[in-house]
Amino acid sequence: MYNPLDPEFRDMIPPSVFQGKGFEEAYKTAIGQYAALRAYGRTSRAALRMLWGDKYADHARAQAYIDRIECAPLYIRQFKYFIESLAVSSLWNERVAANRLLNIINDPETKDSTCLAAIKELNVLTGITVIDEKGNTRSRKTLDEFYAMEAAQRQADAESGAATQH
Numbered sequence: 001m002y003n004p005l006d007p008e009f010r011d012m013i014p015p016s017v018f019q020g021k022g023f024e025e026a027y028k029t030a031i032g033q034y035a036a037l038r039a040y041g042r043t044s045r046a047a048l049r050m051l052w053g054d055k056y057a058d059h060a061r062a063q064a065y066i067d068r069i070e071c072a073p074l075y076i077r078q079f080k081y082f083i084e085s086l087a088v089s090s091l092w093n094e095r096v097a098a099n100r101l102l103n104i105i106n107d108p109e110t111k112d113s114t115c116l117a118a119i120k121e122l123n124v125l126t127g128i129t130v131i132d133e134k135g136n137t138r139s140r141k142t143l144d145e146f147y148a149m150e151a152a153q154r155q156a157d158a159e160s161g162a163a164t165q166h
Helices: 020-026 028-039 044-052 062-070 073-085 094-106 112-125 143-165
Strands: 129-131 137-139
Touching (some): 020 028, 028 044, 112 137
Antiparallel strands (some): 129 137
């Protein structure tokens, strides 16, 4: 719990100071970097940690710091600038999606059901499996496998047709 008399927190800026012109002028660069991290999809807690450190990000009132930063006019302008200037493909593409799914899969804290869902999505994304017209996931067949399967089906149909005619 935050105690301003605790030596560990003595050098921390109180949340109430994280606002106003003085704050924006003193931390202009950090606010711009924070806006860039947020525009690229980093969490507010991660951006706070990267720019102000663990003490702020792990603080009981971390959300108060985040709220004040993200409501600052400078942040709002910077964030809007970054969002409007970024190409969507630089924010999200096949490789980023695969990376995020791998992060979910490899995170030891991920629930089994979430992990399996991520594996299923990654398999579809990478073409290992496909989703059929009924919404079921199945293994992708090569063209040769498809033609062999079709030929076997035609042969079975022909044999069953011949058997019913006799």
